Amino acid sequence: MLGLGACQEARSTRPVAPSRAGSAAEVGGMAALIKAAKKEGRLNAITLPREWANYGGLIDGFQKKYGIKVTVDNPYGHSQQEIDALKRHRGQKRAPDVLDLGDSFAQSAARQNLLAPYRVAQFDQIPPEQKDAKARWYNNYGGYVSIGCDATRVRSCPESFADLLQPEYKGLVAMHGVPTIAGSAFAAVYAAALANGGSFDDIEPGIDFFARLDNVGNYNRTDPNPSAIAKGKTPISIEWDYLNLAHVDQLRGTGVNWKVSIPFDGSFSQYYAQAINKNAPHPAAARLWEEYLFSPEGQNLRLVDYARPVLMDVMAKNGTLDKTLAARLPTVEGTPRFPTEDQLNKALRTVRENWAKTVGG
Numbered sequence: 001m002l003g004l005g006a007c008q009e010a011r012s013t014r015p016v017a018p019s020r021a022g023s024a025a026e027v028g029g030m031a032a033l034i035k036a037a038k039k040e041g042r043l044n045a046i047t048l049p050r051e052w053a054n055y056g057g058l059i060d061g062f063q064k065k066y067g068i069k070v071t072v073d074n075p076y077g078h079s080q081q082e083i084d085a086l087k088r089h090r091g092q093k094r095a096p097d098v099l100d101l102g103d104s105f106a107q108s109a110a111r112q113n114l115l116a117p118y119r120v121a122q123f124d125q126i127p128p129e130q131k132d133a134k135a136r137w138y139n140n141y142g143g144y145v146s147i148g149c150d151a152t153r154v155r156s157c158p159e160s161f162a163d164l165l166q167p168e169y170k171g172l173v174a175m176h177g178v179p180t181i182a183g184s185a186f187a188a189v190y191a192a193a194l195a196n197g198g199s200f201d202d203i204e205p206g207i208d209f210f211a212r213l214d215n216v217g218n219y220n221r222t223d224p225n226p227s228a229i230a231k232g233k234t235p236i237s238i239e240w241d242y243l244n245l246a247h248v249d250q251l252r253g254t255g256v257n258w259k260v261s262i263p264f265d266g267s268f269s270q271y272y273a274q275a276i277n278k279n280a281p282h283p284a285a286a287r288l289w290e291e292y293l294f295s296p297e298g299q300n301l302r303l304v305d306y307a308r309p310v311l312m313d314v315m316a317k318n319g320t321l322d323k324t325l326a327a328r329l330p331t332v333e334g335t336p337r338f339p340t341e342d343q344l345n346k347a348l349r350t351v352r353e354n355w356a357k358t359v360g361g
Contacts, residue, residue, distance in 0.1 A: 018284035023119045036284035043070045043285040046085055046096040047077040051250060053141050053242055054305035061301060062292050068285050079105035080181035086114055086277055097286035099275045102183020104344040106137040106273035116276040118287055120294045125314045129338055130271055140293050141307040142271030144262050144332060145191035148244035150235040151257040159261040161195035170217045174224040174234040179351045187270050188238045189351060195266030200339040203347040211358045230254045245306040262332060269336035271310055296320035
């Protein structure tokens with residue numbers, strides 16, 4: 001009986017293939033995971049603009065550290081398009097290995113059994129409300145919905161959702177994508193709901209707000225990327241604070257005077273989730289990428305472009321946080337609250353059912 005038990009224990013601790021590994025330990029440790037990832041030599045990412053939350057720095061850092069080539073498909077796409085690409089290219093070498101998704105979209109992908117459970121080394125340190133209990137997704141970085149404005153072109157910059165309805169902003173107010181497929185736009189609608197009598201249980205007032213914004217002629221459907229802002233096409237933009245704050249640096253010297261406000265009437269914070277394709281063509285590289293994103297090096301690189309690392313509080317306590325970079329983040333009053341999974345799912349269903357008929361494309 002003792003001999004049988006020893007054999008069973010040996011089998012349970014024998015390394016497994018990266019495609020089946022639920023942690024680095026199951027591969028045989030980090031050294032074994034790194035070796036396997038280097039052998040694959042490639043990572044397929046999707047919808048990671050270099051200027052979004054310092055993905056440029058993260059990709060460069062990962063490639064330099066491990067010698068693994070990172071390719072990014074559809075860099076300016078949205079969360080739902082990532083899920084669609086995962087399904088469309090299932091079983092193909094070009095399929096995405098890793099995903100970066102708004103929470104509601106990550107939960108949708110998990111329910112569809114598209115994601116691989118994997119616990120990064122810091123999994124237990126991630127707050128419970130910021131991860132899936134089965135480790136199919138976990139939040140990595142986030143921020144607050146904010147209003148950016150080119151003070152060179154706009155005489156008086158708006159500071160609240162209520163301000164955005166003023167006649168002087170006719171044709172000026174843009175946001176990233178539409179909320180049925182884009183996490184940033186979905187968050188903007190949620191924030192607008194909170195500013196207009198809604199709640200985590202009721203996003204409808206946010207949809208109604210954008211209908212009013214459209215009816216008065218203020219809603220601008222152009223994507224507010226740095227090029228569009230520099231050309232004056234989108235002088236006002238509702239987007240994450242880390243994107244708006246990064247625009248300040250990106251547009252320096254272009255004549256744009258970009259100002260950023262977190263609307264006091266609709267303060268809404270949310271984080272973006274990381275996930276691994278269940279059928280990732282490069283499973284070891286996919287798992288190593290997640291380890292890198294949650295390492296102190298990866299988390300501090302988020303701060304370069306003003307994104308808030310999910311492990312920020314933990315790192316502040318254990319001394320690994322870059323305090324100089326962290327000190328640049330805007331101060332926000334109060335403790336952020338987050339919608340539950342049920343509230344997020346209900347809100348996304350409501351937006352998908354009502355956005356097109358209420359606001360249009």
